[in-house]
Structures are given as structure tokens and as C-alpha cells.
Amino acid sequence: MAIAERQALARVDGVDFDLANVTVDGRGTVSSSVYDLTNWKRAIGSPLTLEAILSDPEALLDWFGVADIDYDSAVAHRQRAEIMQSLAAWVRAVKGLPPSPPLLHGGRLAAAWRQHAPLGRGDTVASLLIGDRWGAGRWNGSQGGLTALGLTLTGAAWKVAQGEVLDRIWLAAVTAGAQTHLQMEVRLRGYAARASQKLAARRRPGRLKDLLLLAMARPYVTSSHVARSLELTSAGAIKLLTIATEEGLLLERSGQASYRSYAIPVSEPVSSSTAGSRLAATAFEPDFWGEEGEIEVSQEPF
Incomplete structure (x- = not known):
């Protein structure tokens, strides 16, 4: 936001x-x-x-x-x-x-x-x-x-x-x-919940969770950025991005054969007229990304 x-x-x-x-x-x-x-x-x-x-x-x-x-x-x-x-x-x-x-x-x-x-x-x-x-x-x-x-x-x-x-x-x-802040918070938490299910279903998730956390904090990521941030080789970063894309956890947004960029499949809210109490309630569901299953609730007032 x-x-x-x-x-x-x-x-x-x-x-x-x-x-x-x-x-x-x-x-x-x-x-x-x-x-x-x-x-x-x-x-x-x-x-x-x-x-x-x-x-x-x-x-x-x-x-x-x-x-x-x-x-x-x-x-x-x-x-x-x-x-x-x-x-x-x-x-x-x-x-x-x-x-x-x-x-x-x-x-x-x-x-x-x-x-x-x-x-x-x-x-x-x-x-x-x-x-x-x-x-x-x-x-x-x-x-x-x-x-x-x-x-x-x-x-x-x-x-x-x-x-x-x-x-x-x-x-x-x-x-x-x-x-709008609240809508985006809810959408990101919904994405995190879906992604956590995907990760739990994989026998060897590897660095996939680290990649998704990186992508959620940025408008988009590239293979060079992933390699640098996660200390991977270029080939390793590309493979990780390919896996995430095949799982539907990232979208390739550039449409290019090279210099590709990827983003999480979460759209930005375009209107605030429909936000209501339902969003306020779901915004504080358990955080699926906390360490050791810890529930973390945002301390920022809206």
C-alpha cells in the first residue's frame, strides 16, 4: 500500500x-x-x-x-x-x-x-x-x-x-x-492462505516460500533480483520462478522471452464503495506465514 x-x-x-x-x-x-x-x-x-x-x-x-x-x-x-x-x-x-x-x-x-x-x-x-x-x-x-x-x-x-x-x-x-488499505490487506492474506496450502502439498518446497515472501513485498520481481536476494544462481532463480508460475503462485507480467518480470496474482482495488464489515472481520484471521504457526495480527489502526 x-x-x-x-x-x-x-x-x-x-x-x-x-x-x-x-x-x-x-x-x-x-x-x-x-x-x-x-x-x-x-x-x-x-x-x-x-x-x-x-x-x-x-x-x-x-x-x-x-x-x-x-x-x-x-x-x-x-x-x-x-x-x-x-x-x-x-x-x-x-x-x-x-x-x-x-x-x-x-x-x-x-x-x-x-x-x-x-x-x-x-x-x-x-x-x-x-x-x-x-x-x-x-x-x-x-x-x-x-x-x-x-x-x-x-x-x-x-x-x-x-x-x-x-x-x-x-x-x-x-x-x-x-x-482500500483494508481490501488489499484481505486480498494479500487470502493469497497467503492459498499459497500456504500449495506449499504444504509439496514434498520439497525448497526456497519457494522465501520467493513468495519476496514477491509479496514488491510490485514485481525478476530472476536477477531473486538470485541476488536469495543468494541463488541465475539458473536456480529461473527454476524457482518457473515452479511458482506453474503452480499459479506468480504471473509472468512482461510477455517477453527475456528480461521477464513476475508478480503475485492479486489485483489492486479500484473502488472502495463495497468495503464493509465482512472485510474488517476477515482481515484478522491467523497469519499463515508466521514462524512456528504463531498468530500475528497487524497493529496498525485503519
Whole structure:
């Protein structure tokens, strides 16, 4: 879902997001390469205290990555002094807002950011990062793009909405984003359950489980990636991928004779309208992938 959130933020920013620019380290942390042109991508998944948002402009700009800007270059639309002045005006406007619950207040912070546009570029995506951090992002369920994901799914005209209309759109987006997270969690758990049955039926599963765990954490895998990650020979990695494909546990997605890539057969949710209590119940069934049959339940609130 961290990748889906990055895709949603890129769409809001008007950037083409190529999955080839995504990297996932051994701990499952998602990052993007220099070829990802999304503005302020440094803030995605990065920590920032709620206090710093309104009281520490230097920390806030560093969170966005503004400190890395060359102000003499063409991409710097505003000088730092101008940014700080506009940022101070935004803080004054936000402090004048009436008190409201965190999820709702995050949307109002985001709307005020778009009105003042302190950064001079990428302020639309910056506003969603700010609003998400204040709202859904104060829990572990969001990497910064949960609300953006919901906005892209609902298709509402949030950029021009104001007042109570915008409040309703924002809260609906948070709901849609959270439901999408839940749908994907359920689909991945369903896939894990089916895969565990396949593994149990094999007399010699070998490194097949390791391969599937690797594939579940990434948008796709290649033979070279598998060989490097699992410390296999190229021939061994290709054989393992072939077995997984024949068992229906992976799909070859490139359609090429060489440089093939493989993904798990789990589709991404395209709508959040059908998510309901049934999904919430099945999301916490036993984890078939825990060590020694241990039941592990996600601690991330939705």
C-alpha cells in the first residue's frame, strides 16, 4: 500500500509514476529513485512531529526537502525569504481556524495551504502531505498518501470545493483510502492462505516460500533480483520462478522471452464503495506465514 500511496500522490502532482523507479529494502521500506519526479517526495513516509507543523518552519521545510533546493536554479520558483513569509501567513490563518477533530482539521490545514501556496511549486501535493500527516498520518496506517489515494478513487472535485462540501469530500477520501488499505490487506492474506496450502502439498518446497515472501513485498520481481536476494544462481532463480508460475503462485507480467518480470496474482482495488464489515472481520484471521504457526495480527489502526 505504500506504493499505491506514492502512485496517488504522483497522480495528484501530475507526474507519471513508473514502478521501475520503486525500491524496497530488506525491511520492506519503500523508496523511489531520482527518476521519480513527484514534488516533495522526501516527506513520504518520513517522520515529523505534529508540533513542528505549526511551530517549527525550518523542520517543516526540511521535511519537504526544501533545504535541498538550489535557489539560483530555474526550478526554485520562490526565494527562501518569500517561502518563510508565506509560511508564516499560513500558520496565522491555520491558528484562526475553529477547533475540529484531527481528521477534519487536516483537510482544513490542507485547504489553507493551497490558498497560500508557500512553496511556489508542488503546493497541491504538499497540502495533501500536510493534511494527511495531521489527520490519518498520526497513526501508522498511512505513509502520507492515504487521503490522496482516497481522493483519486472517489473522483470528487476537491480542488475547487470549499467549506462543508470540502469537509465531506475530505472525510470521504480518508474513508475510501482506509477501506482500500483494508481490501488489499484481505486480498494479500487470502493469497497467503492459498499459497500456504500449495506449499504444504509439496514434498520439497525448497526456497519457494522465501520467493513468495519476496514477491509479496514488491510490485514485481525478476530472476536477477531473486538470485541476488536469495543468494541463488541465475539458473536456480529461473527454476524457482518457473515452479511458482506453474503452480499459479506468480504471473509472468512482461510477455517477453527475456528480461521477464513476475508478480503475485492479486489485483489492486479500484473502488472502495463495497468495503464493509465482512472485510474488517476477515482481515484478522491467523497469519499463515508466521514462524512456528504463531498468530500475528497487524497493529496498525485503519
